Amino acid sequence: MHGYGVGLRIEQISNGSFRVNAGSLLPALSRMERASRLKSAWRATENNRRAKYYQLTAKGHKALITRQIMAISRILEA
Numbered sequence: 001m002h003g004y005g006v007g008l009r010i011e012q013i014s015n016g017s018f019r020v021n022a023g024s025l026l027p028a029l030s031r032m033e034r035a036s037r038l039k040s041a042w043r044a045t046e047n048n049r050r051a052k053y054y055q056l057t058a059k060g061h062k063a064l065i066t067r068q069i070m071a072i073s074r075i076l077e078a
Helices: 003-013 022-034 058-077
Strands: 040-043 049-054
Touching: 003 022, 003 049, 022 040, 049 058
Parallel strands: none
Antiparallel strands: 040 049
16 A cells, blocks of 8 residues: 555544544654565556555564554553
8 A cells, every 4th residue: 555545544444533644654654664564665556656555564564463462451451
């Protein structure tokens, strides 16, 4: 998914509760890429524009699962 699509998906999943602006999202995606949690490639969008597409790596998937488990544990402890 490209960066703009990631932002739209976050808004969609949260039923509009979270709106992420590009000024926050793109640096976060870059940090995750530098940490090898994402990989990226430039491709053409469905509108034939050039965009950077991101994909979660195995390391990123493991980090995501770990964070989810920690969050659920905190909720259950409360």
